[in-house]
Amino acid sequence: MNTLPAQELKRRGVAALEESLQKGPVHIIKNNRPACVVLREEDYAKLSTKEPDSREKKSLWTWLEKPPTGQKSKKEIDRQVSQERDEWNKK
Secondary structure, three states: OOEEEHHHHHHHOHHHHHHHHOOOOEEEEEOOEEEEEEOOHHHHHHHHHOOOOOOOOOOHHHHHHOOOOOOOOHHHHHHHHHHHHHHHHHO
């Protein structure tokens, strides 16, 4: 994983980011946790314009733009979760 501490970004500015981007997407670390990911413009363009292939792969943007449309009712989901929890307790 290509990381850059937020403090270094603050100290060195865009130069630090450009240097890190040469190795791929950059995970900005703030308070020892990933805060965001920075992509090159070309990588972003690929993600935002990619069309699903014949196997119905969907881009991240497709997932984020569409609301959930599940087929199961709340009762069915609750029953399934309950069964899974019962199986965990048996182990």
